[in-house]
Amino acid sequence: MGLKGIRIGWGFTGSHCTIPALWPVLSEIVTTGAEVFPILSPAVLTTDTRFGRAAEIGTRLRELCGHEPWTDLVSVEPIGSQRLLDVMVVAPCTGNTLAKLAHGISDTTVTFACKAHLRNQRPVVLAISTNDGLSGNVTNLATLLRRKHYYFVPFGQDDPENKPNSLIAKMELLPATIEAALAGRQLQPVLTGFPPGKGRDGEQNAGKMKED
DSSP states (O other): OTTTEEEEEEOOOSOTTTTTHHHHHHHHHHHTTTTEEEEEEEHHHHBBBTTTTTHHHHHHHHHHHSOOOOOHHHHTTTTHHHTOOOOEEEEEHHHHHHHHHHHTOSHHHHHHHHHHTTTTTTTEEEEEETTTTTTTTTTHHHHHHHSSSEEEEEOOOOOOTTTOEEEEEEEHHHHHHHHHTTOOOOOOSSBBOOTTTTHHHOOOOOOOOOOO
């Protein structure tokens, strides 16, 4: 099917260590001819970390996507009423965002964008990145796995020996997952593996920063 002409809302939430891995994927998707509208959670909009400064992330998104990032509730509200998007992507999707979506809480730019988009029964693609995916967030993950219109980028444990509850999506599978979601299919297999000792940013057993 391809993604040419597809309007994608792309929500970035505060798994700061995962964002650098998304740049080549985002570039690939834009190159296919898709139109990407970046949407920033408060954490991404305002927080500087060792993985990147907030202002630099905003600048890079403007250059890649050709659109000013949406950063407040007023900006994303028309997504529903005006049917602005074909698909909504949340990548990275933190455990905090996962929990809010599972419980219908829409108090951030990204979660409100998802709510507005779901009004039109259109697909939401989640690329999870959370240290508690197999503990505190496992019930929220299960809730969304069985909820209509939600699709997951295949995910697995990034460091099962040192962080057995941590889950991370295979970000390189985002384009294929989006295509499948637009066709009403979940890309399979949903569960996948990672090389031993390799974390989400490629560092050996590195500490990770993830919050909304």
